[in-house]
Amino acid sequence: MKICLKNAISFVxxxxxxxxxxxxxxxxxxxxxxxxxxxxFLGWVHLPSETTEALLNDIQAxxxxxxxxxxxxxxxxxxxxxxxxxxxNEALDHTFGLNGNNPKVVxxxxxxxxxxxxxxxxxxxxxxxxxxxxSKSGTTTETALAFRLLKTMLEKQVGKAEAKDLIVCITDKAxxxxxxxxxxxGYKTFVIPDNVGxxxxxxxxxGLLPIACAGHDIKALIQGARDMEKATGVEVAYENxxxxxxxxxxNALYQFGKKIxxxxxxxxKVHYFAEWWKQLYGExxxxxxxxxxxxxxxxxxxxxxxxxxxxxxxxxxxxTVISIExxxxxxxxxxxxxxxxxxxxxxxxxxxxxNKMAELGTQLAHVDGGVPNIKISFEKVDEYNLxxxxxxxxxxxxxxxYMLGVNPFNQPGVEAYKxxxxxxxxxxxxxxxxxxxxxxLGV
Amino acid sequence: MKICLKNAISFVxxxxxxxxxxxxxxxxxxxxxxxxxxxxFLGWVHLPSETTEALLNDIQAxxxxxxxxxxxxxxxxxxxxxxxxxxxNEALDHTFGLNGNNPKVVxxxxxxxxxxxxxxxxxxxxxxxxxxxxSKSGTTTETALAFRLLKTMLEKQVGKAEAKDLIVCITDKAxxxxxxxxxxxGYKTFVIPDNVGxxxxxxxxxGLLPIACAGHDIKALIQGARDMEKATGVEVAYENxxxxxxxxxxNALYQFGKKIxxxxxxxxKVHYFAEWWKQLYGExxxxxxxxxxxxxxxxxxxxxxxxxxxxxxxxxxxxTVISIExxxxxxxxxxxxxxxxxxxxxxxxxxxxxNKMAELGTQLAHVDGGVPNIKISFEKVDEYNLxxxxxxxxxxxxxxxYMLGVNPFNQPGVEAYKxxxxxxxxxxxxxxxxxxxxxxLGV
Numbered sequence: 097m098k099i100c101l102k103n104a105i106s107f108v109x110x111x112x113x114x115x116x117x118x119x120x121x122x123x124x125x126x127x128x129x130x131x132x133x134x135x136x137f138l139g140w141v142h143l144p145s146e147t148t149e150a151l152l153n154d155i156q157a158x159x160x161x162x163x164x165x166x167x168x169x170x171x172x173x174x175x176x177x178x179x180x181x182x183x184x185n186e187a188l189d190h191t192f193g194l195n196g197n198n199p200k201v202v203x204x205x206x207x208x209x210x211x212x213x214x215x216x217x218x219x220x221x222x223x224x225x226x227x228x229x230x231s232k233s234g235t236t237t238e239t240a241l242a243f244r245l246l247k248t249m250l251e252k253q254v255g256k257a258e259a260k261d262l263i264v265c266i267t268d269k270a271x272x273x274x275x276x277x278x279x280x281x282g283y284k285t286f287v288i289p290d291n292v293g294x295x296x297x298x299x300x301x302x303g304l305l306p307i308a309c310a311g312h313d314i315k316a317l318i319q320g321a322r323d324m325e326k327a328t329g330v331e332v333a334y335e336n337x338x339x340x341x342x343x344x345x346x347n348a349l350y351q352f353g354k355k356i357x358x359x360x361x362x363x364x365k366v367h368y369f370a371e372w373w374k375q376l377y378g379e380x381x382x383x384x385x386x387x388x389x390x391x392x393x394x395x396x397x398x399x400x401x402x403x404x405x406x407x408x409x410x411x412x413x414x415x416t417v418i419s420i421e422x423x424x425x426x427x428x429x430x431x432x433x434x435x436x437x438x439x440x441x442x443x444x445x446x447x448x449x450x451n452k453m454a455e456l457g458t459q460l461a462h463v464d465g466g467v468p469n470i471k472i473s474f475e476k477v478d479e480y481n482l483x484x485x486x487x488x489x490x491x492x493x494x495x496x497x498y499m500l501g502v503n504p505f506n507q508p509g510v511e512a513y514k515x516x517x518x519x520x521x522x523x524x525x526x527x528x529x530x531x532x533x534x535x536x537l538g539v
Numbered sequence: 540m541k542i543c544l545k546n547a548i549s550f551v552x553x554x555x556x557x558x559x560x561x562x563x564x565x566x567x568x569x570x571x572x573x574x575x576x577x578x579x580f581l582g583w584v585h586l587p588s589e590t591t592e593a594l595l596n597d598i599q600a601x602x603x604x605x606x607x608x609x610x611x612x613x614x615x616x617x618x619x620x621x622x623x624x625x626x627x628n629e630a631l632d633h634t635f636g637l638n639g640n641n642p643k644v645v646x647x648x649x650x651x652x653x654x655x656x657x658x659x660x661x662x663x664x665x666x667x668x669x670x671x672x673x674s675k676s677g678t679t680t681e682t683a684l685a686f687r688l689l690k691t692m693l694e695k696q697v698g699k700a701e702a703k704d705l706i707v708c709i710t711d712k713a714x715x716x717x718x719x720x721x722x723x724x725g726y727k728t729f730v731i732p733d734n735v736g737x738x739x740x741x742x743x744x745x746g747l748l749p750i751a752c753a754g755h756d757i758k759a760l761i762q763g764a765r766d767m768e769k770a771t772g773v774e775v776a777y778e779n780x781x782x783x784x785x786x787x788x789x790n791a792l793y794q795f796g797k798k799i800x801x802x803x804x805x806x807x808k809v810h811y812f813a814e815w816w817k818q819l820y821g822e823x824x825x826x827x828x829x830x831x832x833x834x835x836x837x838x839x840x841x842x843x844x845x846x847x848x849x850x851x852x853x854x855x856x857x858x859t860v861i862s863i864e865x866x867x868x869x870x871x872x873x874x875x876x877x878x879x880x881x882x883x884x885x886x887x888x889x890x891x892x893x894n895k896m897a898e899l900g901t902q903l904a905h906v907d908g909g910v911p912n913i914k915i916s917f918e919k920v921d922e923y924n925l926x927x928x929x930x931x932x933x934x935x936x937x938x939x940x941y942m943l944g945v946n947p948f949n950q951p952g953v954e955a956y957k958x959x960x961x962x963x964x965x966x967x968x969x970x971x972x973x974x975x976x977x978x979x980l981g982v
Binding site: 174175176178179190191192194202206207208209210211212213214215216217218219234235237238240241243244245248273274276277280294355356362363364365371374375378379381382383384385386387389390391394395396397398399400401402403404405406407408409410411412413423424425426427429430432434436437438439441442446447448450451453454456457458460461462464465477507508509510512513514515516517518519520521522523524533536 | 617618619621622633634635637645649650651652653654655656657658659660661662677678680681683684686687688691716717719720723737798799805806807808814817818821822824825826827828829830832833834837838839840841842843844845846847848849850851852853854855856866867868869870872873875877879880881882884885889890891893894896897899900901903904905907908920950951952953955956957958959960961962963964965966967976979
């Protein structure tokens with residue numbers, strides 16, 4: 097993994113980076129010594145190196161059991177319990193679903209779409225399916241609602257005894273409704289550590305079990321994260337520490353008016369990693385009426401969409417480009433005798449060669465147009481590199497959040513809509529709020 | 540279709556809307572009388588009312604032929620030739636691909652991903668497939684590259700004679716490489732009108748043929764657009780004209796520091812409409828170093844992602860919520876005797892009732908947090924309503940762009956990356972540029 101800042105540094109005044117580089121060291125030390133805000137949620141910092149073989153083997157064995165029994169595995173979760181595993185699986189799965197003998201992995205509990213749930217239940221009708229229920233509390237509305245519907249359906253289809261072996265719960269070690277259900281019903285469980293927040297949870301069983309279920313190598317994923325944990329630790333000086341460099345660069349750009357960070361990829365396989373990254377940075381930093389707004393594009397697709405805005409709109413943006421050095425498969429562009437499309441100058445080239453020139457051409461065009469460019473390169477899309485990707489952005493996020501002066505590990509704003517929703521739905525315990533909100537709405 | 544501005548108007552000073560309302564009338568008249576910038580690209584303005592039954596019947600008959608022969612239909616196109624048909628098809632298709640006897644519709648030519656194309660070719664191997672090639676010039680790199688690969692593969696699989704009946708070209712009426720290929724090979728063709736740009740093309744054969752191929756009702760789609768064409772015309776005063784109201788409101792918010800518009804939906808079916816909308820507004824307005832930055836979220840999914848930022852980040856955003864009044868299917872939330880998840884207060888309700896309270900609760904929370912809210916409601920997700928949706932946002936875009944003072948119908952910035960890419964790839968005709976760019980890069 098490599099980071100290149102040279103096309104971004106030129107956009108900030110001289111000296112800026114020297115000051116910010118020093119700040120990254122202090123911020124990184126706060127993550128290490130646990131003296132910063134939100135220090136009860138730092139379990140992710142040494143998670144890769146502390147993950148035991150025993151845990152990985154237990155996850156793999158559980159995945160193997162589900163894989164042997166189920167045609168479809170439904171992952172019920174929201175936020176980090178959805179975006180983390182989905183990002184990894186979408187990157188590694190076949191684009192059009194030709195995943196050999198692997199079960200189909202689908203997602204639920206991340207929305208309240210009635211049509212979505214109806215379509216899902218049609219898919220599952222008559223199929224053998226398993227459920228991975230991921231919820232710390234077991235009462236998150238979206239996930240609990242989907243889980244009740246799916247559990248009811250599964251028990252009806254295969255009976256309660258068989259359903260027990262097709263349901264796994266990933267939840268709190270002791271508290272909460274999901275833990276209680278699992279104990280009563282006798283489900284296999286895994287623990288979400290107390291000190292790891294949802295958006296930092298992909299390297300816990302939350303991500304690892306769904307990823308193993310899809311047939312991907314979780315040990316290689318963890319190995320990539322371990323290597324990145326070493327490469328970004330406090331003992332690694334700024335000059336060699338990509339997480340510090342990324343955090344410094346984005347804060348420098350923000351200070352000088354670049355309010356929107358656009359994550360761009362040239363490989364549609366990593367599309368969902370941008371969704372994961374938006375949660376990680378948006379939820380960690382978006383507080384106290386500040387923070388970079390994270391957005392994303394798939395290129396070259398969106399060069400024919402948001403490309404115009406990026407090239408010529410308000411000069412308030414910068415790009416972070418995820419560059420994948422090598423494709424996994426091979427397509428050579430064929431020669432055509434007639435050459436009516438005029439593309440014979442590409443004949444004999446790999447498609448990726450064309451893509452790389454699109455990438456370089458775009459970088460030059462956008463930088464010329466006033467858009468700073470951070471380039472982050474990974475060797476290829478595989479478990480090892482994705483493990484690096486995950487930990488790199490997590491570490492960068494912790495450092496960046498501390499530099500911005502927020503608590504990167506809470507999410508107070510997420511409660512606001514829930515409180516209103518519960519009041520509107522007359523949830524027991526919300527009687528006062530129900531009265532108040534109905535008065536406000538005049539109903 | 541309804542628009543509600545009351546939760547946005549309160550964020551702009553009194554009198555602002557009166558001034559802007561008057562401007563919308565002038566801008567709307569420019570669209571009608573063709574006296575504004577980019578007036579050679581106004582063919583979309585009366586496209587719905589001018590679309591003939593004969594054209595719709597021809598498209599339907601062509602779709603029926605492809606549907607009868609092909610298991611998979613590949614739509615090759617980029618920009619509006621991709622996002623338009625995909626948005627409609629994703630909204631109307633089954634979420635998990637259970638589309639009965641309809642062929643599977645997939646997309647190509649919108650990226651240069653080697654793995655993507657390799658995966659696509661694996662999917663098509665041994666299947667009967669058809670190709671819809673959409674390109675005005677026939678030389679747009681992404682689409683031409685995919686088309687050459689797919690055409691080669693198809694001719695190899697079924698022979699040149701049979702392939703001829705499985706390929707349809709949508710292209711310029713007379714000029715360009717795609718037209719020439721179609722004439723030489725004898726493909727069925729449809730015309731992209733000269734005066735309709737790509738991002739406004741979904742109601743031409745560009746969108747209609749792929750939509751008909753997926754089994755959706757293109758006549759109902761056009762009828763919805765026709766009704767919206769009437770409802771947003773120059774003869775409809777501001778008070779009753781939703782396109783004018785939307786254009787006025789977003790320009791007012793932009794003038795007062797709201798730099799980012801977030802399109803939010805509570806129904807994952809319309810996810811791709813936000814992608815279509817981003818192209819429409821981003822490419823039409825993002826020029827001269829100005830314009831609102833269009834972004835999007837799927838809710839409640841992303842309330843557990845970007846929700847924190849929206850609630851508490853920089854107060855530089857507003858939301859445009861797409862509200863779907865009624866789901867198409869029905870799921871009742873079941874009662875559970877044990878009620879360990881505490882959700883029995885929802886038992887007996889439709890899932891959509893819960894979703895609607897999430898929507899209302901979110902609106903109240905975000906407005907309280909300082910985020911102006913424009914609400915645009917559609918009765919349901921069907922062809923008729925989507926036709927309204929499309930034309931509403933097109934008309935709103937033309938009006939809004941003129942109010943902003945840009946030419947909403949060009950896209951000069953899209954050329955920049957192409958020029959560099961061709962130079963880097965040594966495309967014939969780019970010899971000077973190749974020399975210059977290689978010198979710049981020191982290679």
